[in-house]
Amino acid sequence: MHNRRNSAVLLFMIFIGSGTILVQQCKPNESPIPLHNTENAFVGDQQCKTCHAPEYKAWSGSGHFKAMMAAGDSTVEGDFNGKTLVADGVTSRFFKREGKFFMNTQGEDGLNHDYEVKYTFGYYPLQQYLVEFPGGRMQVSRASWDLKKRKWFHQYAGQKIPPHDWLHWTGNAQNWNTMCARCHSTNLQKNYNTETDSYQTSFSVLNVSCESCHGAGKQHIDYVSGDDYKKGKKVPGAYMKEGKNAGQTAQINSCTPCHARVTEISPHLIPGDELLDNYIPEIPTTEHYYADGQAHDEDFIYTSFAQSKMFRQGVKCSNCHEPHTARLLFSGNTLCAQCHAKTYDDPSHTFHAMGSTGAECKNCHMPGRFYMGNDFRYDHTFRVPRPDLSVKYGTPNACNNCHKDKTDQWAADAVVKWYGPNRKYHFAEDLIPGSRIDENSEAHLVRLLKDTSVPDIVKAAAANYLGNIQTAGSLDALLNCLNLPDAGIRYRALKSLTGFQPDQWLSAVGPLLQDKVRAVRIAAAELYVTIPANRIPPGDYNAFVKAKTELDGYLMYQSDFAMGKVMLGDYYLKQNNYYAAIKYYQQGLKKDSALNYARLNLSVAYNLSGQNAPALQVLQEAVKIDPKSERAWFNLALLYNEMNNKEEAGKALAKAVALKSTNPRVYYNYALLLQQEGKNKQAIDMYSRGIRLAPEDEQLNYALALLYLQTGQNEQARMPAKVLKKYYPDKPDYQKIFQYLKL
Secondary structure, three states, X not given: OOOOOOOOOOOOOOOOOOOOOOOEEOOOOOOOOOOOOOOOOOOOOHHHHOOOXXXXXXXXXXXXXXXXXXXOOOOOOOOOOOXXXXXXXXXXXXXXXXXXXXXXXXXXXXXXXXXXXXXXXXXXXXXXXXXXXXXXXXXXXXXXXXXXXXXXXXXXXXXXXXXXXXXXXXXXXXXXXXXXHHHOOEOOEOOEEOOOXXXXXXXXXXXXXXXXXXXXXXXXXXXXXXXXXXXXXXXXXXXXXXXXXXXXXXXXXXXXXXXXXXXXXXXXXXXXXXXXXXXXXXOOOOOOEOOOXXXXXXXXXXXXXXXXXXXXXXXXXXXXXXXXXXXEOOOHHHOHHHOOOHHHOOHHHHOOOOOOHHHOHHHXXXXXXXEOOOEEEEOOOOOOOOHHHHHHHOOOOXXXXXXXXXXXXXXXHHHHHHHOOOOOOOOHHHHHHXXXXXOOHHHHHHHHHHOOXXXXXXXXXXXXXXXXXXXXXXXXXXXXXXXXXXXXXXXXXXXXXXXXXXXXXXHHHHHHHHOOOHHHHHXXXXXXXXXXXXXXXXXXXXXXXXXXXXXXXHHHHOOOOHHHHHHHXXXXXXXXXXXXXXXXXXXXXXXXXXXXXXXXXXXXXXXXXXXXXXXXXXXXXXXXXXXXXXXXXXXXXXXXHHOOOHHHHHHHHXXXXXXXXXXXXXXXXXXXXXXXXXXXXXXXXXHHHHHHHOOOOHHHHHHHHHHHHHOOOHHHHHXXXXXXXXXXXXXXXXXXXXHHOOO
């Protein structure tokens, strides 16, 4: 389960098959509903056992088989014989009563209660437990059983998580229906009702069974039982989503939905090879990854693997992992030696003794981290250690993971001694400085997009970062991305165009309303939602209506997440439906009271609906909760200014500047205020700082040129005036400046 909140982005920057399947409701005491004969349907793992006995046997000992099981003596690994765990201010006791398993622990009211364990959840290296709550909710305990050390432990060691917090075990972050269920059961349908905030979640098979990977099996069963098959008529794939000897795309698309941090688009899956028809995978940005793309948060596998040379060379999951047991095919360096030369498993390459920890390929090329307290996972980027980048940028490296008593420079010097002074180019050399969003970032990001050796998922990250750079060069790069073959790049480019004016992207975005990939159509519709109906080109209108229907479905499907509620709020705010926006922002904050992004836009909705008093209250609460949020201070400054409280507006702007805001509007507004107060020197400094972030910004360059002229600094005025001459040569307001400076 994810253990971090979704980070918010800048204000207004996110807005985000046939046949009946009969399923079993998630009540442990109810009998399974009989499977009906339909065009295609889930038939259950027992139907596979006869023909695929070896695979069935292998699977029945796997973590997938044990992903979720009814609580019982044969499935519960934890010690429920009166054991007690005292951790982070909470005392929990585990016991049995009348043959059932119970936890006595802190509830959402802050008091201890007895909770019956209905299901086990996961198996190795830790087992969690599910408790049923009203409204169809199932919550996952944070008190977990460590199968390695055979003891109870708390995953958030050292963190006291109060009741009503999003991360408390009774909160939205630990809600099985929303966060976990889809990847631990087969054919999961969460069936969330946004109005009642309740679930009627269902599944076909309790655990991760055959059809989770291979797809609904009835057509396959009918085929192999029919005359055509017996007569030797072959059907490619035998009506299975992932057949025997599946290629890289089919196999990775089968594994990715659960072995990646993804957003699910709809419960109605579109068959085919395009991942973004059904899921939006995370990209390697600093929201969840280190600046160089290494895994940081609980990011699973896909986004890391998609950065690797392995991925580019066609390597698939089953080249290393046996698919039914999920175990590695070989131990140690033998696994890598399937493809790589023997010389790599030698001290001449590793500079470590044979058989030592430092000589293991995975420890240098797949540095790992612990998640969920005791679950060590390896980074699947398969990168060469770069301690020189650690010296320059502070990113981690595999060498110092082991040699913790040494400096990054020591490790970098060792690499130079062994391999010489020159390092082969890695995309991290541009991705890291590109992520910093300063005056140098654009060149690095554009370079990534133009380099054919750079992985597509890294290019998608570059497109994402360009959304924070409001320049003509950034706009051109994003518009060029719309024509690239990778759907992930197109999707992220569309999301980044939110910060640009519609007339700058309208003609380029229109065709993508009919893009072949659903996520791209949805992102195009998100942009078009901001356009008044009378400005939508007639030729795009019907396509927009269809794409908007997909967008509506996507947003409603996300509405059980705290951030999903906020996305709905953003959606209605864009359409000037302020009261609906307020409703969903408030619902989002009810699910996650620390989600400050919701407060920022809630205050905007209040302000635009003429309710400045609650708008001010919400922003004051936001800066109290997160005093380091430069965006919150900036919004507060704008509201104070509108309410004619110049003194408090100035204080709030100074706070945003002190927090090193990367928003050029902060510096523009503060400079205007300083100029009004006669503090011209300070105003010039603020305009200049804003221009360093947005060199081509029209308002900043005009204001600075004018202030220089007003203060008799004609020579200094030439530089911002030249920018105006280059990008806005025909604008009437600037002609006198051009004439006066003889430009």
